[in-house]
Amino acid sequence: MNRRKTRKIYVGNVPIGGDAPISVQSMTKTDTRDTKKTILQIKQLQKAGAEIVRVAVPDMEAAKAIGKIKKSVKIPIIADIHFNYKLALESIRQGVSGLRINPGNIGAQWKIKEVVNAAKENKIPIRIGVNAGSLPKDILQKYGHSSPEAMVEAASRHIDILEELDFSYIKVSLKASDVLKTIEAYRVFSEKYDYPLHVGITEAGPPPEGIVKGAIGIGILLLEGIGDTVRVSLTDSPVREVEIAYEILRTVGARKFGVEIISCPTCGRCEVNIKRMVTQVRKSLKNIKSPLKVAVMGCCVNGPGEAKEADFGIAGGKGQGIVFAKGEVIKTVKESELVFSLIEEIRKNLNNL
Template sequence: MNRIYTKEIRIGNKSIGNFKPIAVQSMTNTDTKDIVSTINQINRLSDLGCDIIRVAVPDEDAAKALRKIKENIDIPLVADIHFNYRLAILAIENGADKIRINPGNIGDRGRVKEIVNVAKEHKIPIRIGVNSGSLDERVLTKYKGKIPEAIVESASEYIKILNDFGFDDIVVSLKSSDVPTTIESYRMFSKKFTYPLHLGVTESGTLWSGTIKSSIGVGTLLSEGIGDTIRISLTADPSEEVKVALQILRSLNLLQRGIEIISCPTCGRCNIDIVGLAEELERNLPTTQKHIKVAIMGCAVNGPGEAKDADIGIAGGHKSALLIKKGIVIGKIPEDRIIETLTEEINNLIKEETEA
């Protein structure tokens, strides 16, 4: 797919835009003032494949905690600010690599200018975060609702405010909890501006429903070449956000790292517990920068053929399975050793990559 050009923006040690790899983001759910818990969660998310992390900054203590947090993580740190311009300034001064604000709830232009001046001094970008749930009443009245035109106009106005103060190091998000509204808002915006876009369906829901909504919304936009960084907003542990985001990127062939499982739907021909095997393996996958495809197939109809396209896989038989590596059958294993054997083979593939 052809990606749409956007300007390059630097966030700490990561760049987005200008056709750079799409960055995966998440947000901590720890109390930012609890420095140890926040650092531990960030590093766990980083190990899973999170590229950029955002933390809530509701007060001065949280803003000051950023300095120590930043010293103990390896990925860019974004401060999420609402209402209080002083917190934005304090967050920048304590090492935030980017801040996320909604200029409409910061207050008058003078306060926005103060934030901009400090961001310029520290050479960090600002994400303008526009949500359909917090649109200005004037815009809502003009458009008679939370429609894409209203969202894009709000973003345009906020961009102009920053541009008026000589600031153009901008990332933009235009989120709604409604999937079609989200998609159309990003489409409209990308035709008018070249700022890098942070994609997401806001407040998308639980792990199950939110994954579906986000996959449709974010996946549709990515397939059209729109988007530079993504966050899957789930009512779930942040690790699930990272896993879903990575899987969306893999599904669109936009990511070539990590372990991808392909498994068949169960049917009456299956004589092994394909559901249990696939779920157990997925729960216990190691992390890796290598792209490894693992096939778990239930029977001899499509199993051997599908498994041959994987790096390692099995095709089920009667309480047993053929073990297939790089398209070649290398053995037969009983059902109770399938997980153990696949895990060992995956670790061997990871080790081969490390030693290469």
Template sequence: MSVRPYRDIQRRKSRQIRVGSVLVGGDAPISVQTMTNTLTSDIAATVAQVKAAEAAGADIVRVSCPDEDSTAALKEIVKQVTVPIVADIHFHYKRGIEAAEAGAACLRINPGNIGSAERVREVVKAAKDHGCSMRIGVNAGSLERELLERYGEPCPEAMVESALTHAKILEDHDFREFKISVKASDPFLAVAAYQGLADACDYPLHLGITEAGGLRTGTVKSSIGLGSLLWAGIGDTIRVSLSADPVEEVKVGFDILKSLNLRHRGVNLISCPSCARQNFDVIKTVEALEKRIAHITTPMSVSIIGCVVNGPGEARETDIGFTGGGNDTHMVYLAGQQHHRLKNQDIVEHMAELIEKKAAEIEAAKAAEKAKTSAAAAE
């Protein structure tokens, strides 16, 4: 029995596939993806963007391959990065074959829009020959005409039918190394489609609210849609689609997972909105601290609270806590306990140093445990 059952999420049981070195589905951690917005044929710019996304924590990065120049560049891009690369393919089956040959870890493709059965067979063969998985990507904005005529508009049932039809094409070619997405810009439509698909198959699901908008509005919309699905245990890999730097997509993706206790990366910062009771400038302090500790990837929790109303209680539940007090004398908590007072000092730098020290301790403990396990296994 869980100590706090109200926090438990029972993930949907899905089969597992591999995207390069990353496992997707089954009991694998939910992976975070993003997509480059550079011209893929511009190798230097694309590699730089992939590496920036990887540094932010991206597990998988997708690049668009609309032409032969892009798939030719893909071969060089893959050599220069370590994160698995997904090739985004539309309509032209030869691009899929070229991308598989160039080292793509996965092809994002719709089998039904690349031509005859023979062409699909050639793409599947290329994927099999090069250890390449696939993603069937259904989008409400590009559903098949026949489905739109039959259903009258994009709807969950039409999207699920499209996904299963495409899946059947791959299954008929004895290929099952694929995941599926049913994205829409309308969170209601996307969530309902994913719920229907989750009930209809056991393939791993790639979640996304497509074309969600700019950084703020897109984050809100994605958090509502993806959050509700993940909370229900649906989803094996996610991409937050923002009209913003791909690095921001990765950050939001991890924040969504962190909020649901599904995956942790970096500091989970708990802070109050501030009010007349605050004994220091909470907003400016938190803003500066977030920038100062952006390099920390070790999971931990930190609370920054402006006064003693909720400060001590929040501090009890976090690794490091800070509560504002009168006369510029504040309290610092370590492991939930009062540790020392801070008076007339730089709060941001003091807290950052404590966080860095705690991160080093956590990483050292991990390394020691890993060494102990390795030594035991060698005996």
């Protein structure tokens, strides 16, 4: 996968763009003013592997809560702000690592300049977030609808405002709920600019629809070398968003992270409960963040061969099964001991992986 060359910026201590790994982020779904719940959710996201988290800042109380939240978590926080420049300034005072605010939407030039100056002084990047559902009226009239070209023009307008103020510490997103429209918008933008890109499909919906849309949209862009940080948007737990993001990155060869389980879909030859075994293996290995491929197969005849690229695996038969590594059989055990023996073998060798 050859990534397009983009500028490198930092959100806190996390590099975005350039030769940096594609980072994973999510957004809290708590009321930011409820600091206890927000801190808990961010810690859950940290544990799942999120590297950046965004919080909604609808009012001054939420902005002032960021300071307390930031002291209790370890990953960079981005303040998500619409229209109100005072919320951006307060969020910066509270120590955020980044802003998501469109400069063209916050009013007079002096207001924009105040935010830009504060961001400069604190070395805080600004994400320009274009959404197909909220484009400026004149741009919609020009193009007739929220086309990819209209989305890129909206982004260009915001970029021009910041560049005129000598500010280029920028990253950009161009999101729509329409997957093909989103993909084309990023393609068009990438031909014009080298700013780092935050990629995702907005309002993708609940699983499984949201997962499919996110995987196709983000996956295609990454395979074309477009994208420096990703967020999977789901009407679901933000932890689930992070899990799916890593699956996408792993599938396209962009990141290696945590346990990948490969398992057969089962057929008439299967004589063990593969679904239950997969659930048990996933639960037992969920805290492992080192790259690890584990196979759970339902046929001792084909299992090790079909899953020979797995670091470890099991294949079940009637009453017994085998534990294998890299396609080689390690031992034969009772069916009831298969999962336990697999986990034991993995933990015994974990430091050597």
